[in-house]
Structures are given as structure tokens and as C-alpha cells.
Amino acid sequence: MTTHSTARTRVRRIPTNAAYDTATLHAIIDDAYVCHIAFSDDGGPHCIPTACWREGDHLYIHGSNGSRMLKRLTEDECCVTITHVDGLVLARSAFNHSMNYRSAMVYGRFEVVEGEAKKASMEAFMEKLAAGRQAEVRGGSDKEYAATTVMRIPLAEAACKVRKGGPEDDAEDMAIEVWTGVLPLRRAQAAPIAAEGNTLPQPAYVQAWQHNTIY
Amino acid sequence: MTTHSTARTRVRRIPTNAAYDTATLHAIIDDAYVCHIAFSDDGGPHCIPTACWREGDHLYIHGSNGSRMLKRLTEDECCVTITHVDGLVLARSAFNHSMNYRSAMVYGRFEVVEGEAKKASMEAFMEKLAAGRQAEVRGGSDKEYAATTVMRIPLAEAACKVRKGGPEDDAEDMAIEVWTGVLPLRRAQAAPIAAEGNTLPQPAYVQAWQHNTIY
Known part of the structure; x- marks a missing residue:
């Protein structure tokens, strides 16, 4: 299965590193505790980190009802990005140095999750953080749920970019005697x-x- | 020393976690290999990860001259964010669960770095990745430098947010018998x-x- 490629999600820089398959996208999201969300308001663009989790084909976030970001996210398009840095790539020339990474970008609009679905999604979030803990703690009260907004964005318009492996040196640099390889993170x-x-x-x-x- | 607090950088959510001192800001940037940049164009807001480093009171990035982000960043305001997730915070009630983190947000506009300063900043980037390696590898050629754009943004309008330490339980939950504490990352x-x-x-x-x- 693949995501829907649009003008926004077609990877232009080093397109050989692009991935549009659902398995790659889900794995990058599931490995993340936090995403960064770009949205704009009268103050210009903002880039806000927030906890995230996935259920099926949606990425979920939550926050206080008073959050200016959550209010704004129902009104306009945004871009959600997750990045994992996997290592430093050391090459024979300065400009061939690189990083190994896995990143995912999702474009679209968030929708508010209400009622039983809201409760189920918060419990799914707890399950991601600490599997089985929900049954051990005090569950959310009506007042706590009422003060909290849960939102989700479809993983429909998305793209991933992944770099892995060792350095790619230019042929004319191969005689340079220096250690090359990857410093993994x-x-x-x-x-x-x-x-x-x-x-x-x-x-x-x-x-x-x-x-x-x-x- | 503190950064300049503006309507954009005044932390509204849990303001007790806010930090505006330069030492905290510099430490968060210096500990990062990658930042996320929010900017807008005709396609709406974008959130792009890119390698970053710091020299003095500026955050630096670089990329190919052809990058649509780099072109756009000289034309308008943006928001640069770095986030480190330091642990999961397990409390007695579901809604008091939290994460420990250090995040920094910088607002402003990038400027292009040219000439000798451009070369010096790329060498500072290498020094961050692998101290002493610049002298061992082939340095950038005129052609490589000409194809690369280096940009910097002043760390003037910025704010940090830091959460650390254990859970903060409600007084009425203290009798609930469940392990609480931090799972550090x-x-x-x-x-x-x-x-x-x-x-x-x-x-x-x-x-x-x-x-x-x-x-």
C-alpha cells in the first residue's frame, strides 16, 4: 500500500531516498514519541513539538482545550514531521559527509475526536507509552476528558525519506587515506x-x- | 543573558517550564544534530528537518542552492524548533502522565552566509560532527562551495521549554498503589x-x- 503522492509530498531533493509505502510511514511514526507540527497564524509560521501516536491510518495528538495550536489546526492545513537521526556518515571529502535518518511528513488537516473514540484513543496512547498500565492507574475523569482535546490527521498525503548505509565517495577521492564509515546513533x-x-x-x-x- | 521575549516567544502553556536564558538555549542547540523549520509558501506550511549547528548567537543550516526551503527562508519569517525527549513520566492517574523534554524555538529570518565566513561555518559544522576531521579529509572545492548555500538565523527571538523530574500527582490520588517514576530516554x-x-x-x-x- 502506498500513500497519495501530491505536489507537496513528491520528494525533490535526493529523490532516491524517498519512500511512499505505508509500512515505512507507520514504522517511523510508531518509533516516535514526539512530532513537530508546522502551522501558520497571524504571527506567521510556528513549529511546535507535541506527543503523537498512531491508530490505523491516522496520527493522533492531544492537548489542553486552551491550546492556540489545537484551535488553529482545525481551521487550516498543516504539516506534521517526524525525524529520527540514526548516525553520522563520515566520507573522504568534507562535502560527502552525511547523516543517516528516517523522516516522515504528513500534510492535511486535523479533525477533533469526540466521545467513545476520544477515550479509546487516549487509552491507545497510554498503551504505546506503557503497555498494560491503563488498568493500574486512575482513569481519566469526566472533567479531565472535558478539558482535553484529542485530534487526528489522516495519513493520506504523506512521504518518507530514509538514508542508510555508508558514505558515498567520489571516485577521484578513493586514494585519500582516512577512516570512513558510520558513527551510529x-x-x-x-x-x-x-x-x-x-x-x-x-x-x-x-x-x-x-x-x-x-x- | 536572556533572549528577547515577544508575543511569539512568551510561553503560555505551563509557563513554569519556560526558560529564556542563553545558556539553556545554547545547550539545547549544541546537543542537536537536526532542527525542524516551519515556513510557508503557496502550498501552505511546511515542516522540514535539516542539520544544524551553532556559532555564537546564530543557528546555521546548509543545503543545495536548488532547495526550495533555502530560497524561501530568505524571503520571509520562519520558526526553528529543536526537541529532545528525555523520558516518560509515569503518574498515578492517566492524565498526570507526562514526558521530560528540552525544546527550543527560534523565530526570525535567515540570512545567507558568504565568502570566508561561509567556509569557516562549514568547517565549524565538521568540527561539531567529528572534532579534528577537517584536516584529514579533502576540503570543499570551489565548485562544491558554489553549489551550496549556508544560512544563519539570529538567536535573538527565542524561548525554551524544559520539563524534568518525576511525576506530579494530585493529592487525592496518593493512595493509589502503582509504581510511579521516570523511564529515561x-x-x-x-x-x-x-x-x-x-x-x-x-x-x-x-x-x-x-x-x-x-x-
Whole structure:
């Protein structure tokens, strides 16, 4: 399955790194805790980071009802971008240095999620953060839900760009004697830190966190 | 020293997490390999990730002369944002869950960097990626420099937002018996991968990379 390619999502710079398949798009979103959203208002363009998660073919965000971004996002088009930096690529010439990365861009308009769907999507967000925790904590009250807006954008008009692998040197530089390769970057899970005074046993997902130091 | 607070940079959501001091701003930028830039054109708002570095009171980017973003950035205002996610914050109630993060937003307009300053800034970028490597590789040719645009934006109109520490539970939730605390996230440096066929010894900065597994 592929996303819908438009003038906005056709990758022009290094198009050989472009990917339009749904599997790549979903994997990049699912690996992210935060996206950046570009939108404009009377103050010009803004680029705001916010937590995100995916259900099916939509990307979800949430926030306080009072958020100026959330208000604005129902009124106009925006662009949602996620980027993972996977490594520094060291080549024989300065200008052939690069970075390995996975990025996804989604264009479109957010819609507000209401009622039971709103509750289900917030629970899906918790499941992403800590699988099984929803049943252990106090669930949202009517007042908390009423003060919170949940929104989603379809993953219909989207494009990914991925660079991986080693440096690509020019043929005439191959005699230059310098180490070349990749310095990989990963997201690591460091040891959990219990809240002050909380001596309860760690649930399975907390124990698993410290055993997954690098992924 | 503090940045200039304007209607655009005054933090409205959870203003107690706001920071306007230069040291915080510089540290967030210096810890980043990539920023996201929001700008608008006839196609609406775009959010583009690009490599960044800092010299003094400016944030720098570079790219091909043909980049539609670079062309557009000299013509209008934009917003540059950097976000580091430092951990998941697990609380006693679903709605008090949070994330620890450090983010920086810069508003303004980019200017093109030319001549010797252009060369010096590209070398500063290499120094950030791999200190000392510039002297070991083939430097940029006149043709390569001519095909590349370097731009900078002043760090004058900027704001940071930082959340750290454990969960903040409501007083009425304190009797709920569930593990609470922080699941920390870090950027890790995994073992360097030499390019195929390259058996040269690792320079000091490559050796140091694998010894700095988590920072």
C-alpha cells in the first residue's frame, strides 16, 4: 500500500531516498514519541513539538482545550514531521559527509475526536507509552476528558525519506587515506527512576525498560 | 543573558517550564544534530528537518542552492524548533502522565552566509560532527562551495521549554498503589561501522565514540 503522492509530498531533493509505502510511514511514526507540527497564524509560521501516536491510518495528538495550536489546526492545513537521526556518515571529502535518518511528513488537516473514540484513543496512547498500565492507574475523569482535546490527521498525503548505509565517495577521492564509515546513533532506555517515596515493585513494562538498553 | 521575549516567544502553556536564558538555549542547540523549520509558501506550511549547528548567537543550516526551503527562508519569517525527549513520566492517574523534554524555538529570518565566513561555518559544522576531521579529509572545492548555500538565523527571538523530574500527582490520588517514576530516554552512540574495504585505524574521535555509549 502506498500513500497519495501530491505536489507537496513528491520528494525533490535526493529523490532516491524517498519512500511512499505505508509500512515505512507507520514504522517511523510508531518509533516516535514526539512530532513537530508546522502551522501558520497571524504571527506567521510556528513549529511546535507535541506527543503523537498512531491508530490505523491516522496520527493522533492531544492537548489542553486552551491550546492556540489545537484551535488553529482545525481551521487550516498543516504539516506534521517526524525525524529520527540514526548516525553520522563520515566520507573522504568534507562535502560527502552525511547523516543517516528516517523522516516522515504528513500534510492535511486535523479533525477533533469526540466521545467513545476520544477515550479509546487516549487509552491507545497510554498503551504505546506503557503497555498494560491503563488498568493500574486512575482513569481519566469526566472533567479531565472535558478539558482535553484529542485530534487526528489522516495519513493520506504523506512521504518518507530514509538514508542508510555508508558514505558515498567520489571516485577521484578513493586514494585519500582516512577512516570512513558510520558513527551510529540510537535511542537508549536508561534505568527507571522511581518517584520519591514510591517503593512499590516495578511492573513488567518497567522491568523490561531497563533490560532494553539500546534499540 | 536572556533572549528577547515577544508575543511569539512568551510561553503560555505551563509557563513554569519556560526558560529564556542563553545558556539553556545554547545547550539545547549544541546537543542537536537536526532542527525542524516551519515556513510557508503557496502550498501552505511546511515542516522540514535539516542539520544544524551553532556559532555564537546564530543557528546555521546548509543545503543545495536548488532547495526550495533555502530560497524561501530568505524571503520571509520562519520558526526553528529543536526537541529532545528525555523520558516518560509515569503518574498515578492517566492524565498526570507526562514526558521530560528540552525544546527550543527560534523565530526570525535567515540570512545567507558568504565568502570566508561561509567556509569557516562549514568547517565549524565538521568540527561539531567529528572534532579534528577537517584536516584529514579533502576540503570543499570551489565548485562544491558554489553549489551550496549556508544560512544563519539570529538567536535573538527565542524561548525554551524544559520539563524534568518525576511525576506530579494530585493529592487525592496518593493512595493509589502503582509504581510511579521516570523511564529515561538517552541518545546512545553505538559501535562505529567502518565503510566496506576501509581498514585504516580509527581516529581518536571515532575511538571515543564507542567509549561514550550513553550521554
